[in-house]
Amino acid sequence: MIQTQSFSINQPTKILFGADSVKQLSDLVAELGGSRVFLVADPGLKHAGIISHVSAILDTAKIPYTLYDKVTPEPGLKLADQGLKLAKKNKANCVVGVGGGSALDIAKAISILLTNDGKAEDYLGLGKIKLKGVPKIMIPTTAGTGAEVTFTAVFVNEKTNSKGGMNGDPLYPDAAILDPKLTLSLPSHVTAATGIDAFTHALEAFVSTQAHAISDMYALEAIDLISNNLRLAYANPANLEARSAMLLGSLLGGKALATAGVGLVHAMAYPLGGMFNTAHGLANAVLLPYVVEYNIIGCPDKYAAIAQIMGYETEGLPLREAAQLAVEAIHQLNADVGIPNSLGALNIPTDRIPEMARIALTVTRPVENNPRKPTEEDVIAVYEAAFNGSF
Ligand SMILES: [Fe+2]
Numbered sequence: 001m002i003q004t005q006s007f008s009i010n011q012p013t014k015i016l017f018g019a020d021s022v023k024q025l026s027d028l029v030a031e032l033g034g035s036r037v038f039l040v041a042d043p044g045l046k047h048a049g050i051i052s053h054v055s056a057i058l059d060t061a062k063i064p065y066t067l068y069d070k071v072t073p074e075p076g077l078k079l080a081d082q083g084l085k086l087a088k089k090n091k092a093n094c095v096v097g098v099g100g101g102s103a104l105d106i107a108k109a110i111s112i113l114l115t116n117d118g119k120a121e122d123y124l125g126l127g128k129i130k131l132k133g134v135p136k137i138m139i140p141t142t143a144g145t146g147a148e149v150t151f152t153a154v155f156v157n158e159k160t161n162s163k164g165g166m167n168g169d170p171l172y173p174d175a176a177i178l179d180p181k182l183t184l185s186l187p188s189h190v191t192a193a194t195g196i197d198a199f200t201h202a203l204e205a206f207v208s209t210q211a212h213a214i215s216d217m218y219a220l221e222a223i224d225l226i227s228n229n230l231r232l233a234y235a236n237p238a239n240l241e242a243r244s245a246m247l248l249g250s251l252l253g254g255k256a257l258a259t260a261g262v263g264l265v266h267a268m269a270y271p272l273g274g275m276f277n278t279a280h281g282l283a284n285a286v287l288l289p290y291v292v293e294y295n296i297i298g299c300p301d302k303y304a305a306i307a308q309i310m311g312y313e314t315e316g317l318p319l320r321e322a323a324q325l326a327v328e329a330i331h332q333l334n335a336d337v338g339i340p341n342s343l344g345a346l347n348i349p350t351d352r353i354p355e356m357a358r359i360a361l362t363v364t365r366p367v368e369n370n371p372r373k374p375t376e377e378d379v380i381a382v383y384e385a386a387f388n389g390s391f
Contacts, residue, residue: 026061034094042099101145146254298371
C-alpha cells in the first residue's frame with residue numbers, strides 16, 4: 001500500500017514498562033524536578049491495595065504527597081477544578097495519576113491548570129492550553145485508554161450534559177509507568193470493556209483517513225496483541241503474561257490514536273457517556289461491530305487485514321468477503337468476553353436515537369477521520385442496528 005498521508009508526530013512521553021516498574025516512581029519524580037506530589041487516584045483501587053502500594057513508594061523516598069481520590073467514571077469538569085484547589089493549597093509541583101482513563105484525565109487537566117489560569121471549562125477544545133503543565137506521570141491500571149500517551153483529557157460538561165475534550169501538546173504526560181502487576185486485580189468485566197476500548201483505538205487509528213506508516217505499525221501490533229490476549233486475561237485475571245501483552249497493546253493503541261485519531265465508534269459513544277453515563281469502554285465495545293459493518297466499503301482491504309490478524313483465513317476470498325470476516329471476528333471476541341451484543345442491554349431508550357445521532361456528528365475530528373463519511377440518517381441506522389443486534 002502506498003502511503004500518501006502527510007503526518008507529524010510529537011510523542012514526548014518517556015515510557016517505563018515492566019513488572020514492578022512502579023518502584024521507579026520516586027526516582028522519576030525527582031528526575032522531573034518534582035518535590036511535592038499531587039496523587040490523583042481511582043478510589044476503586046483502595047481495596048486492591050494499589051493506592052497504598054504507590055504511596056508507600058513516595059513515603060520511602062520521603063516525597064510528600066496529597067491524595068485526591070474523588071475520581072468517578074465519566075468525570076465532570078468540577079472534579080478537575082476541585083482537585084486544582086487542593087493541589088494549589090498543598091503547593092504541588094508534580095502530578096501523578098493512578099487508575100483508569102478518568103483518573104489519568106483528571107491528573108492531566110490538573111497539571112496544566114496549575115500553570116495556566118482559569119477553570120477546566122476554559123480549556124475544552126483544541127489548542128487552547130498555552131503553557132506546559134507541572135511534570136505529570138501517568139500510571140494506568142487498566143488496559144485501557146492509552147491516556148498515558150495521549151494529548152487529550154475528556155470530561156462531562158455538567159452545564160450541557162455533553163462530553164468534551166481538552167486537546168493540546170501540553171497535555172502529553174512527561175512519563176508513563178506501565179506495570180502489568182497493577183492490572184492483575186481488574187475484575188473481568190472491566191478487563192473486557194477496557195480491553196475492547198483499547199482494541200477500538202487501534203482499529204479506528206488503522207482505518208483512519210489520517211493513518212500513516214508509523215501509526216499503522218503501532219495499530220497493527222496492538223490489534224494482534226489485544227485480539228490474542230484479551231480472552232486469556234478475561235478467563236484468568238492472574239495471567240501476568242496476558243496482562244503484560246494487554247497493557248502493551250493498550251499503550252500501542254494509545255500511540256496510534258495520538259497521531260491518527262479515532263473514528264465513528266468514539267463519536268457515537270460520546271452521547272452515550274454524556275446523556276446516560278454509560279462507561280466509555282462498554283459503549284465503544286457494543287457499537288464497534290456495527291460501525292465496522294457500516295464502514296467496510298470505505299476500506300475493505302484494511303478490514304480484511306484485521307480479519308487475518310484476528311485468526312481468520314482470508315486467502316483466496318473475494319476482498320469484500322474477507323473484510324466481512326472482521327465483523328464476525330469482533331462479534332465473537334465481544335461474545336467471548338461477555339460484552340452484550342445490543343445497546344438495549346445498556347438501558348438506553350430508543351426514542352433518544354435522533355438526539356444521539358445529532359450529538360455524535362458534532363464530535364467533528366473522529367467523524368472526519370472515519371473512512372466512510374456518515375450522514376445523520378447513516379448514524380441513526382447504525383444506532384438502530386446496534387439496538388436490534390443486526391443491520
Ligand atoms: Fe476510547
